[in-house]
Amino acid sequence: HDDHPVRFTNEGLRLDHKPENAIEWYVKIPHHEDYHLWIPAQPNPEQRDWLEALNAGDAEMGESRLFEQDGTWFLHITATRDVERASKVSREERTPIGVDIGEASLVTVCHRDGHGSPTRPELWADEGKTIRRLRKTYFTTTRRLQTRGSERIAESFGDDVWSQIDDVFHSVTREVVEYAESIENPVLVLEDLTYIRESMDYGEYMNRRLHGWGFAKLHAQIRYKAVEKGIPVKTVNPRNTSKQCHACGEVGYRPRQATFTCTNDACWIGEYQADVNGAINIADRYLSGESHSREHTDGDDSAEDGGRLTAPQDSQADAEVQQETLGTYAS
Numbered sequence: 511h512d513d514h515p516v517r518f519t520n521e522g523l524r525l526d527h528k529p530e531n532a533i534e535w536y537v538k539i540p541h542h543e544d545y546h547l548w549i550p551a552q553p554n555p556e557q558r559d560w561l562e563a564l565n566a567g568d569a570e571m572g573e574s575r576l577f578e579q580d581g582t583w584f585l586h587i588t589a590t591r592d593v594e595r596a597s598k599v600s601r602e603e604r605t606p607i608g609v610d611i612g613e614a615s616l617v618t619v620c621h622r623d624g625h626g627s628p629t630r631p632e633l634w635a636d637e638g639k640t641i642r643r644l645r646k647t648y649f650t651t652t653r654r655l656q657t658r659g660s661e662r663i664a665e666s667f668g669d670d671v672w673s674q675i676d677d678v679f680h681s682v683t684r685e686v687v688e689y690a691e692s693i694e695n696p697v698l699v700l701e702d703l704t705y706i707r708e709s710m711d712y713g714e715y716m717n718r719r720l721h722g723w724g725f726a727k728l729h730a731q732i733r734y735k736a737v738e739k740g741i742p743v744k745t746v747n748p749r750n751t752s753k754q755c756h757a758c759g760e761v762g763y764r765p766r767q768a769t770f771t772c773t774n775d776a777c778w779i780g781e782y783q784a785d786v787n788g789a790i791n792i793a794d795r796y797l798s799g800e801s802h803s804r805e806h807t808d809g810d811d812s813a814e815d816g817g818r819l820t821a822p823q824d825s826q827a828d829a830e831v832q833q834e835t836l837g838t839y840a841s
């Protein structure tokens with residue numbers, strides 16, 4: 511309880527991710543030799559890719575700073591990772607690759623060839639099946655363990671299941687970036703999560719929170735892995751990407767999860783693989799000028815849903831003057 515921030519070297523602080531909890535992120539604050547505080551933390555969604563990289567060991571944590579401002583505690587983490595410089599080509603020269611995240615197929619990617627025809631669709635359907643099975647196992651088993659009063663076992667079982675889910679996510683997101691690498695001047699196009707949170711129809715068998723978690727996590731992993739390879743990532747408005755026909759633009763419907771049907775009689779598309787149709791729509795929005803880049807959001811690091819792990823930069827001025835010492839952990 512002091513006006514001055516507490517500093518930690520990279521030895522002292524640790525992040526933990528528990529996606530199964532209502533609050534997903536925790537920070538371990540070293541207190542004494544064998545006594546630590548685990549504090550729940552709300553990250554800035556804009557910086558989620560950094561957290562995913564840190565959590566996966568693909569970024570390195572440096573010095574961090576904990577301080578209070580206006581009754582809220584903030585943690586600034588310094589992190590570094592290797593990235594490749596993106597090639598300088600114009601927007602029109604880039605080939606947009608649409609990335610659709612769904613339930614049946616966990617991720618679907620597709621792009622258009624030089625003649626404008628959709629080509630090389632890739633679906634991670636088996637992985638979607640694996641994730642559904644793991645989620646189901648998690649819910650049924652933890653419920654059973656909890657009713658027996660085995661909270662500790664339920665927790666470690668949960669950690670294990672979610673780390674398996676994370677492994678699947680990491681292998682899929684790595685393959686998505688490899689797909690992009692195989693194309694000249696690629697740009698990965700994702701749906702804008704802020705819209706999805708507000709307006710998406712989640713479907714009957716989709717757990718809202720877990721689905722939201724899957725989206726955010728997959729997006730963040732794709733982002734940081736793409737940047738490592740110098741591949742730009744843009745987001746587009748997801749409105750009707752799953753219901754619109756990629757050939758004629760008409761809003762059709764999905765008689766089954768995996769099928770899109772175009773209702774326009776003049777259109778050559780009758781039925782089409784729904785996830786691939788969605789991925790092409792997402793890719794097309796990049797060229798129609800609907801895409802956004804995060805590079806232009808600098809200067810506003812506030813989180814869109816109220817939570818944040820950062821505070822205005824001017825609060826660092828004090829930090830340079832004086833600092834707390836805290837055992838062997840503080841610098």
Ligand SMILES: [Zn+2]
Nearest residue numbers: 755758772777
């Ligand atoms: Zn059509």
